[in-house]
Amino acid sequence: MSILDARLRGHETPFNANEITERRDIIMSSLYGQIAQKAKDYESTTASFLMDMVRIPSFSCQEREVVQRIRQEMEKVGFDEVRIDGLGSVIGRIGSGKRVIAFDAHIDTVGTGNMSAWKGGGPFEPRVEDGKVFGRGTVDQEGGMAAMVYAGKILKDLKLYDQFTLLFTGTVMEEDCDGLCWQYLINEEKIKPELVVITEPTNMNIYRGHRGRMEIRVSFSGRSCHGSAPERGDNAIYKASRTALEIEKLNQRLKADPFLGKGTVTVTQATSSSPSLCAVADGATLHLDRRLTSGETKESAMAEVADAARRAGLKEEDFKAEVLQYSEKAYTGLVYPTEKYYPTWAMPEDSSFLKQAVEAYQGVFEKEPLVDKWTFSTNGIATAGMHGIPTLGLGPGNEVHAHASNEHCPVEHLSGAAAFYAALVAHMNGKS
Numbered sequence: 001m002s003i004l005d006a007r008l009r010g011h012e013t014p015f016n017a018n019e020i021t022e023r024r025d026i027i028m029s030s031l032y033g034q035i036a037q038k039a040k041d042y043e044s045t046t047a048s049f050l051m052d053m054v055r056i057p058s059f060s061c062q063e064r065e066v067v068q069r070i071r072q073e074m075e076k077v078g079f080d081e082v083r084i085d086g087l088g089s090v091i092g093r094i095g096s097g098k099r100v101i102a103f104d105a106h107i108d109t110v111g112t113g114n115m116s117a118w119k120g121g122g123p124f125e126p127r128v129e130d131g132k133v134f135g136r137g138t139v140d141q142e143g144g145m146a147a148m149v150y151a152g153k154i155l156k157d158l159k160l161y162d163q164f165t166l167l168f169t170g171t172v173m174e175e176d177c178d179g180l181c182w183q184y185l186i187n188e189e190k191i192k193p194e195l196v197v198i199t200e201p202t203n204m205n206i207y208r209g210h211r212g213r214m215e216i217r218v219s220f221s222g223r224s225c226h227g228s229a230p231e232r233g234d235n236a237i238y239k240a241s242r243t244a245l246e247i248e249k250l251n252q253r254l255k256a257d258p259f260l261g262k263g264t265v266t267v268t269q270a271t272s273s274s275p276s277l278c279a280v281a282d283g284a285t286l287h288l289d290r291r292l293t294s295g296e297t298k299e300s301a302m303a304e305v306a307d308a309a310r311r312a313g314l315k316e317e318d319f320k321a322e323v324l325q326y327s328e329k330a331y332t333g334l335v336y337p338t339e340k341y342y343p344t345w346a347m348p349e350d351s352s353f354l355k356q357a358v359e360a361y362q363g364v365f366e367k368e369p370l371v372d373k374w375t376f377s378t379n380g381i382a383t384a385g386m387h388g389i390p391t392l393g394l395g396p397g398n399e400v401h402a403h404a405s406n407e408h409c410p411v412e413h414l415s416g417a418a419a420f421y422a423a424l425v426a427h428m429n430g431k432s
Ligand SMILES: [Zn+2]
Pocket: 106, 140, 141, 174, 200
């Protein structure tokens, strides 16, 4: 069934045969109809490209080979320029207009998990079954990458972008440190689009934000002494324990935002040091996972942790709270350190970009989109959270399959997403 047929049949009042012919003519004469049809024409090629990417394992910091495969496809479909930045992300360009839109897919994946839980040939032997592509990365999120490249092809075919420079970024290391690749693109490559479209899975809905997060370490100092006379020492584990219980109470006090949900904090690890198992602990640490909702920042979150320690009866000299650092080496050899602070972001409900995205969606799919948010974090923390660049997203696949065994993405989502990306550009360019 073509997208056209699906659109006609999905209409609330069914059309008769004559009306269908008439309606088909109207749709085909519209640009949205042409875009939808092109996307359908390229659907199996898009799926094959996705399957090629899945065959190449591409864990974070090991993306070299898959980046080369993406470069090859971009060159094949006629991108104007394809290059690779210092961190190893691939950047395809179409057009050279004054306005810039970037479409982003991270192309690293998480590990395989328990291999025996995978059916068929396993995570790196993709297959199509029941209209879905199975394999690691199909949803999170090489499916988005495949759709982006064929959106570029459609835009080239129909020449719908004269005002724009369109960038299609296949970015690295996201699963390890979301947003690092975009910090690099913005700070070092000086890329500053008017809009970034994230292609992480949204089950074909339009998403406009998500909670931020940070990783915090709190270190406690004490004084060791012989365990037979603990009163001579000062036990760091007791300080950490009292603080941990205050962190639990802090979590209950954190506020909720009607759109993004509640901020949370939890203790994820506790460690301690002591000269012997027969000595009072002179050091302890707590690791905290903090999820940040609207209005919560690094500064506010760190102040709350210090306050929790004070509520636990600790003095300033008893503890030190800090944000952890990320400093892994990219496959290019570059180390580009950053703090593990990933700011919250949300595009305002009345944004003109969101309005145009909704209109493009209505144009292509002839129905209303659901506008919602991601549960997990994306590169939007850098584009929107750190740099204030308007960011929204639509991506193939359902996020419930991300990081799971037997990850799979409907083939029709691939063509649907490609059609949406092309339609958005066409609409913003004023041609639809
Ligand atoms: Zn992802």
